[in-house]
Amino acid sequence: MNTRELLKNKQTIVVKVGSSSLIHNETGNLNLIKLEKLVRELCDLRNQGKNVVLVSSGAIGVGRFAMGLKERPDTISMKQACAAVGQAKLMMTYQKLFAEYNQNTAQILMTKNTMVNNLSRMNAKNTFDELLTMGVIPVVNENDTVSTYEMQFGDNDTLSAIVASLIQADLLILLSDIDGLFTDDPNTNENAEFIECVLTLDQNLLDMAKGSSGSEVGTGGMATKLQAARIATESGTDMVIANGEDMGVIHKIIEGEKVGTLFVQHKNEDFYLIDFIEENL
Numbered sequence: 480m481n482t483r484e485l486l487k488n489k490q491t492i493v494v495k496v497g498s499s500s501l502i503h504n505e506t507g508n509l510n511l512i513k514l515e516k517l518v519r520e521l522c523d524l525r526n527q528g529k530n531v532v533l534v535s536s537g538a539i540g541v542g543r544f545a546m547g548l549k550e551r552p553d554t555i556s557m558k559q560a561c562a563a564v565g566q567a568k569l570m571m572t573y574q575k576l577f578a579e580y581n582q583n584t585a586q587i588l589m590t591k592n593t594m595v596n597n598l599s600r601m602n603a604k605n606t607f608d609e610l611l612t613m614g615v616i617p618v619v620n621e622n623d624t625v626s627t628y629e630m631q632f633g634d635n636d637t638l639s640a641i642v643a644s645l646i647q648a649d650l651l652i653l654l655s656d657i658d659g660l661f662t663d664d665p666n667t668n669e670n671a672e673f674i675e676c677v678l679t680l681d682q683n684l685l686d687m688a689k690g691s692s693g694s695e696v697g698t699g700g701m702a703t704k705l706q707a708a709r710i711a712t713e714s715g716t717d718m719v720i721a722n723g724e725d726m727g728v729i730h731k732i733i734e735g736e737k738v739g740t741l742f743v744q745h746k747n748e749d750f751y752l753i754d755f756i757e758e759n760l
């Protein structure tokens with residue numbers, strides 16, 4: 480059986496969706512068609528008996544639109560205020576859409592402290608485990624409203640890999656505005672070539688990922704996605720980066736189709752998530 484075929488057997492799946500996949504670039508408002516399709520795909524995974532966690536960005540972008548801000552907020556307090564407005568709106572929209580399929584959801588907002596503090600981490604893990612046992616889909620985001628630099632993950636690519644590692648998920652899917660990893664940023668280099676599968680994350684590969692985002696609302700570009708790949712694969716979780724333009728890509732991945740870039744897990748017994756967070760984030 481090839482590596483793609485093995486994705487059919489994944490039982491606990493974390494799906495991360497970036498702001499660029501949820502928000503219309505032209506207007507800054509929510510793309511309800513995409514959200515609706517995302518929700519349908521996730522509910523179908525639940526119908527297949529799989530455990531599902533959604534890590535959703537978009538709080539700051541949605542809040543910015545609601546407040547009528549033309550520019551990206553650049554101060555911490557402005558970002559926090561936008562996130563406070565936007566997270567509530569985002570969650571309200573998710574709950575409405577999930578309710579159409581009778582699917583319960585829960586909101587989990589995390590900071591770096593949630594992970595580095597032993598008690599908080601254990602509480603978070605217990606909550607995830609209990610929710611998944613009850614068939615709920617947790618919707619996770621960074622707690623941007625209270626996060627300042629010292630306690631921030633800073634991007635949801637990293638956060639989603641941390642969540643996948645915490646709950647020992649067997650697959651992490653990052654949905655972005657790009658088909659996967661290329662040899663260079665295809666938005667600036669037309670000769671960039673698509674990479675279908677990555678077995679080893681070496682320096683050569685890390686150098687291909689540029690940090691700047693391709694959209695008005697995204698954060699971190701490809702660099703944070705490769706950092707996520709390191710956390711996931713060393714924790715024993717396969718990871719796929721795919722294009723969220725068509726949310727149908729989720730079932731294609733689970734059916735073993737060759738879409739997106741697959742990073743094959745190679746569990747490293749010497750990889751300690753908390754050490755990694757303290758040393759790198």
Ligand SMILES: Nc1ncnc2c1ncn2[C@@H]1O[C@H](COP(=O)(O)OP(=O)(O)O)[C@@H](O)[C@H]1O
Binds near residue numbers: 660688700701
């Ligand atoms: N090597 C690379 N391969 C693919 N995309 C890259 C690469 N380097 C940089 N990028 C950029 O990363 C962007 C995706 O990241 P980002 O905008 O943060 O999306 P998201 O909101 O989905 O997290 C792409 O649109 C692309 O411009």
Ligand SMILES: N[C@@H](CCC(=O)OP(=O)(O)O)C(=O)O
Binds near residue numbers: 499633634698699
């Ligand atoms: N926590 C922030 C998003 C941070 C982030 O990583 O954004 P993205 O690059 O769009 O996944 C928010 O909800 O606006």
